[in-house]
Amino acid sequence: xxxxxxxxxxxxxxxxxxxxxxxxxxxVTRRTxxxxxxxxxxMAVFGLVTLAVASLEYFFFTxxxxxxxxxxxxxHALPLFYKFAALWSGQEGSLLFWSxxxxxxxxxxxxxxxxxxxxxxxxxxxxxxxxxxxxxxxxNFVATPFSxxxxxxxxxxxxxxxxxxxxxxxxxxxxxEMVIHPPMLYLGYTGFTIPFAFALAALLGRxxxxxxxxxxxxxxxxxxxxxxxxxxxxAHWAYAVLGWGGYWAWDxxxxxxxxxxxxxxxxxxxxxxxxxxxxxxxxxxxLVFVTFMLSILGTLLTRSGVxxxxxxxxxxxIGTWFVSFLAIILAVCLWAWWKNRDYLRSDNQLDSxxxxxxxxxxxxxxxxxxxxxxxxxxxxxxLSEWFTRSKxxxxxxxxxxxxxxxxxxxxxxxxxxxxxxxxxxxxDALRRNFAWPLAGGIVCGIxxxxxxxxxxxxxxxxxxxxxxxxxxLAEFYRGARVIAARDHTNLLSAVGDLTMRNTRRYGxxxxxxxxxxxxVGIAGSAFNKDVQMDMAPGQSLSIGSYTILCQNFDxxxxxxxxxxxxxxxxxxxxxxxxxxxxxxxxxxxxxxxETMVAVQSSPLRDLYVVYAGRNPDTxxxxxxxxxxxxxxxxxFGGIVVVLGTGLAMMPNRRAAIVLKPVQEKAWxxxxxxxxPVVAPRSGSHD
Amino acid sequence: xxxxxxxxxxxxxxxxxxxLVAAILLLPFLPSARAQQSDRAKEIGQKLMCVxxxxxxxxxxxxxxxxxxxxxxQELDQLVTRNESDDLILQAFVQEYGxxxxxxxxxxxxxxxxxxxxxxxxxxxxxxxWEVVRRWRHRASLAPAGGPPISPELLAxxxxxxxxxSDD
Numbered sequence: 001x002x003x004x005x006x007x008x009x010x011x012x013x014x015x016x017x018x019x020x021x022x023x024x025x026x027x028v029t030r031r032t033x034x035x036x037x038x039x040x041x042x043m044a045v046f047g048l049v050t051l052a053v054a055s056l057e058y059f060f061f062t063x064x065x066x067x068x069x070x071x072x073x074x075x076h077a078l079p080l081f082y083k084f085a086a087l088w089s090g091q092e093g094s095l096l097f098w099s100x101x102x103x104x105x106x107x108x109x110x111x112x113x114x115x116x117x118x119x120x121x122x123x124x125x126x127x128x129x130x131x132x133x134x135x136x137x138x139x140n141f142v143a144t145p146f147s148x149x150x151x152x153x154x155x156x157x158x159x160x161x162x163x164x165x166x167x168x169x170x171x172x173x174x175x176x177e178m179v180i181h182p183p184m185l186y187l188g189y190t191g192f193t194i195p196f197a198f199a200l201a202a203l204l205g206r207x208x209x210x211x212x213x214x215x216x217x218x219x220x221x222x223x224x225x226x227x228x229x230x231x232x233x234x235a236h237w238a239y240a241v242l243g244w245g246g247y248w249a250w251d252x253x254x255x256x257x258x259x260x261x262x263x264x265x266x267x268x269x270x271x272x273x274x275x276x277x278x279x280x281x282x283x284x285x286x287l288v289f290v291t292f293m294l295s296i297l298g299t300l301l302t303r304s305g306v307x308x309x310x311x312x313x314x315x316x317x318i319g320t321w322f323v324s325f326l327a328i329i330l331a332v333c334l335w336a337w338w339k340n341r342d343y344l345r346s347d348n349q350l351d352s353x354x355x356x357x358x359x360x361x362x363x364x365x366x367x368x369x370x371x372x373x374x375x376x377x378x379x380x381x382x383l384s385e386w387f388t389r390s391k392x393x394x395x396x397x398x399x400x401x402x403x404x405x406x407x408x409x410x411x412x413x414x415x416x417x418x419x420x421x422x423x424x425x426x427x428d429a430l431r432r433n434f435a436w437p438l439a440g441g442i443v444c445g446i447x448x449x450x451x452x453x454x455x456x457x458x459x460x461x462x463x464x465x466x467x468x469x470x471x472x473l474a475e476f477y478r479g480a481r482v483i484a485a486r487d488h489t490n491l492l493s494a495v496g497d498l499t500m501r502n503t504r505r506y507g508x509x510x511x512x513x514x515x516x517x518x519x520v521g522i523a524g525s526a527f528n529k530d531v532q533m534d535m536a537p538g539q540s541l542s543i544g545s546y547t548i549l550c551q552n553f554d555x556x557x558x559x560x561x562x563x564x565x566x567x568x569x570x571x572x573x574x575x576x577x578x579x580x581x582x583x584x585x586x587x588x589x590x591x592x593x594e595t596m597v598a599v600q601s602s603p604l605r606d607l608y609v610v611y612a613g614r615n616p617d618t619x620x621x622x623x624x625x626x627x628x629x630x631x632x633x634x635x636f637g638g639i640v641v642v643l644g645t646g647l648a649m650m651p652n653r654r655a656a657i658v659l660k661p662v663q664e665k666a667w668x669x670x671x672x673x674x675x676p677v678v679a680p681r682s683g684s685h686d
Numbered sequence: 687x688x689x690x691x692x693x694x695x696x697x698x699x700x701x702x703x704x705x706l707v708a709a710i711l712l713l714p715f716l717p718s719a720r721a722q723q724s725d726r727a728k729e730i731g732q733k734l735m736c737v738x739x740x741x742x743x744x745x746x747x748x749x750x751x752x753x754x755x756x757x758x759x760q761e762l763d764q765l766v767t768r769n770e771s772d773d774l775i776l777q778a779f780v781q782e783y784g785x786x787x788x789x790x791x792x793x794x795x796x797x798x799x800x801x802x803x804x805x806x807x808x809x810x811x812x813x814x815x816w817e818v819v820r821r822w823r824h825r826a827s828l829a830p831a832g833g834p835p836i837s838p839e840l841l842a843x844x845x846x847x848x849x850x851x852s853d854d
Contacts, residue, residue: 244746251741358819365815369808376807380791380800387796393735394800395743395789402804616756 005055123201168589185230191223256298441467507648517637524630
């Protein structure tokens with residue numbers, strides 16, 4: 001079975017190489033049969049990598065500890081759920097998983113467009129095959145997941161060794177979200193390959209028209225949505241598992257996931273300039289290129305050990321491969337752009353600084369500033385070590401100081417941008433659109449200040465959040481009011497109608513609303529409280545309006561772990577509210593101890609309790625309690641963002657025009673057939 | 687000659703005994719090793735990194751079995767109790783654990799760049815965008831109107847007719 005898996009992987013590599021080489025020859029010689037053959041080989045990669053993945057999963061489910069990767073990342077007692085997820089828990093398996101997701105995307109793109117865009121798709125196929133060849137090279141020759149435990153005997157024959165038990169899965173990964181979080185993030189990372197392939201293909205093939213930009217935008221939205229979900233699930237996992245009371249620590253690996261997300265966001269905004277006005281073509285192409293390169297850079301940071309991180313895989317020499325690949329991509333992009341730069345000439349110019357176009361320009365500038373600041377902070381320890389030969393740290397305080405003002409400015413633009421008209425906005429229109437939302441924001445800010453909001457950033461965030469929310473609601477209201485008056489329907493159904501007529505625009509507003517919720521949730525962290533105490537049974541600690549009474553400490557065990565557990569009764573304003581059971585688990589196979597946090601979550605605040613072990617000096621159990629306001633808003637905002645993205649990807653509802661039956665007198669009793677005619681209405685994109 | 691020495695020794699013993707009793711009596715009132723940190727200690731703890739390699743700030747590191755954070759927090763509490771200034775406390779940590787213990791890059795030498803560049807680059811980018819926009823607008827104002835080219839004769843006739851219309 002190990003031969004079956006590795007053989008499938010080798011065949012996949014050969015198919016990818018064939019798709020790449022035959023594709024190029026087909027394009028150069030204009031032989032359609034060869035480009036079709038290359039496309040079929042590209043699609044076959046999906047089937048072959050799927051077989052390899054299935055083979056590795058089979059080894060996990062059958063506890064085959066002759067396989068080095070299985071022995072390293074699983075054990076008999078590991079629940080089936082986690083045996084499935086163990087596939088991506090190590091370097092080799094996660095790279096195979098990456099190749100598999102990439103092959104799914106490539107198959108989808110090639111299959112869905114097999115009868116469309118005959119001038120574009122051969123280039124797309126070649127680009128995808130090139131990227132697949134790189135990852136399959138790693139899978140086959142650099143980090144193979146199908147290594148067998150064994151040693152060569154005296155006669156050169158391999159003696160296979162079978163361990164009776166594996167090392168088990170890293171306890172930090174034994175959490176339900178870790179089964180979902182990496183696939184989501186990888187779907188985001190790998191998904192950015194498709195827009196990259198279409199953009200490069202359009203540039204190389206000088207594909208006429210703007211069709212490629214529509215395709216690129218859709219695929220970017222898919223990848224962006226997965227990346228958003230992946231980042232938020234990662235944040236939730238960090239919050240619920242790592243036990244330090246926060247969800248984002250500006251860790252290099254966290255930052256690496258944020259970088260392509262930011263440039264992807266910039267592209268999704270600036271692409272509208274190209275669609276509506278034929279502007280910013282060079283900018284858009286480079287945003288797509290950079291987003292893909294940042295995905296690869298993120299993988300490099302996670303896997304190479306260049307930068308230390310708790311989330312990173314073990315240090316390895318794989319970084320050189322990624323650096324070389326990045327250099328090749330950059331060279332290809334530069335060459336393609338330089339060769340075809342006249343193809344990207346703008347059709348229009350900017351008419352006014354107070355316009356939707358300029359707001360998109362600023363939006364892009366701010367997003368790229370944020371991206372640069374994060375990248376700079378992440379790589380600065382390496383730069384500093386190169387120049388000064390001395391190591392320094394760039395921790396959360398630096399990132400917060402640099403990025404919080406940028407993020408707030410971005411929030412402001414979220415409210416301002418959509419209300420500006422294309423080409424030019426009059427002063428009257430500005431006053432009409434912004435007066436009430438701005439007044440609402442300021443009034444809320446004054447009330448918040450009176451009620452004790454003293455953190456300046458949190459206060460500005462609140463004012464801007466109210467302002468943005470009101471501008472969005474006003475947009476819905478204005479449109480729905482017109483429809484309600486015209487169709488004599490109620491306002492709620494008019495909102496639904498309005499949204500479905502221009503899903504992209506109103507889906508975008510829903511995404512903005514979700515982002516506002518996330519911002520409010522993050523602003524809540526300015527009011528976090530925490531208390532740590534050595535607690536014996538019968539002792540209590542107070543935090544905010546809560547009192548936590550320690551009732552008992554006991555031990556629980558199963559075949560996977562042993563656990564020390566605190567039994568805590570939570571009182572609020574003197575009334576018993578609930579019981580919480582924070583734990584400290586010792587995983588038997590990996591011999592590692594981890595915390596299991598107990599969280600009581602409500603829309604206004606989270607009571608987050610960690611059993612931090614016993615104090616070595618007093619021997620007493622240490623309880624660390626946090627009161628984190630508004631954290632739930634972040635997760636809820638994430639759901640709203642995903643719903644908004646789904647809405648924005650839906651096709652617009654077309655207006656149905658039903659013709660009335662008309663009696664035609666000239667033909668006696670003949671009556672015109674009441675055939676309903678559906679008149680397609682061109683989707684008015686934002 | 688012996689008596690004074692004995693007297694000195696006895697005095698030393700007495701002093702030691704008093705200090706010991708005082709220490710025992712004061713022990714319950716002294717902060718325990720992991721007792722609640724003061725606000726100031728928490729604030730300074732936010733400026734320090736745990737050196738265990740977890741990339742967390744000192745007050746956030748809660749790795750079970752972390753060999754550093756417990757000791758570092760104890761040291762921090764002691765320095766705060768001694769009422770040392772923030773700078774001295776941070777300097778003491780740098781001397782003991784190296785510059786990686788600081789959560790932010792120092793504002794001197796090459797490390798200044800960590801702070802300057804993220805501010806300078808957006809400003810330069812803003813300037814460039816501004817310049818591009820200015821050129822776009824300039825080009826837009828100079829761009830000829832669309833449509834077929836107009837001959838000078840036709841233009842002159844249009845002027846004549848316009849003048850005639852306005853006279854009427």
